[in-house]
Amino acid sequence: MMDSLSCRTVKVIVLGDSGVGKTCLTHRFCTGNFPSKTEATIGVDFRERVVEVEGEKLKLQLWDTAGQERFRKSMVQHYYRDVHAILFVYDVTNTATFRSLPVWMEECRQHSLGHDVPRVLVGNKADLTASSASSMTLEQARRLADVHGMPFYLCSAKGDGKQQVDAIFMTLAHRLKRQGRLRRKGPSVAGSFKLPAKAKVEREKQEKWACSC
Structure with missing residues (x-):
């Protein structure tokens, strides 16, 4: 088992609209399982997984934020501080999330x-549709990725998608290793970021589970 004390810590932020499946992707990568149900993220959730890249242990620290602006204003400065890599996610069944x-x-x-x-x-929820609209967005996504010099993955966090989900995050880890954009072990964080009072009230008002995979 890897000794986390010798790891370098890598902060990866996961960005995208609410409901695109950010939580499901990070949960699948860190635990290997697809969550049976997930509550809509309020504030920031943290997950960690230690991996080995070219003989070095890296702790991937994943920051999964709420897509709703009203939950992000109070913590946005913390979210974007000391970032090493970024994962942009959209839902292939919802073109509005791509346009965002x-x-x-x-x-x-x-x-x-x-x-x-x-x-x-990442274009997530690839298992849900094969419509012409999603095909058109797929071509646009590839062009967007080319313009910005990003790898592009079409995937699903469900079913047999674990290998591809792993490949997404390992791609970032390998690029960071090659660039040398790493720092020594920072504070270990897990669970949820402390929420402001307003966000806590909003969460208490939520009465249904939303699985946004």
Whole structure:
């Protein structure tokens, strides 16, 4: 078993609209399982997994944030601090989530995360549709990834998708290793970021589970 004390810590932020499946992707990568149900993320969730890349142990620290703006304002500065890599996610069944990607990219730019920060584009929920609309968006996604120098993955966090989910995050890890954009072990975090009072009230009002895989 790997000794986490000797790991370098890599902070990866996962960006995209609410419901695109960010939580399911990070959960599948870190636990190997697809969650039977997930509550809509309020604030920030953290997950970690130690991997080995070219003989070095890396702790991938995944920051999965709520897509709703009202839950992000109070923590956005913490979210974008000391970022090593970025995962952009959209839902292939919802073209609106694809059209939102430039907004997320611009937010990264505003927080001084340039193209030197490794990034990957993911079209999630590939198991749900094969419509002409999604095919058209697929071509647009490939062009967007080419323009911004990002690898592009079409995947599903469900079923047999674990290998592909692993490949997404390992691609980022390998790019970071090659670029040397790593720092020594930082604070270990897990679970949920402490929520402001307003967000806690919003969470208490939620009465149904939303699986956004």
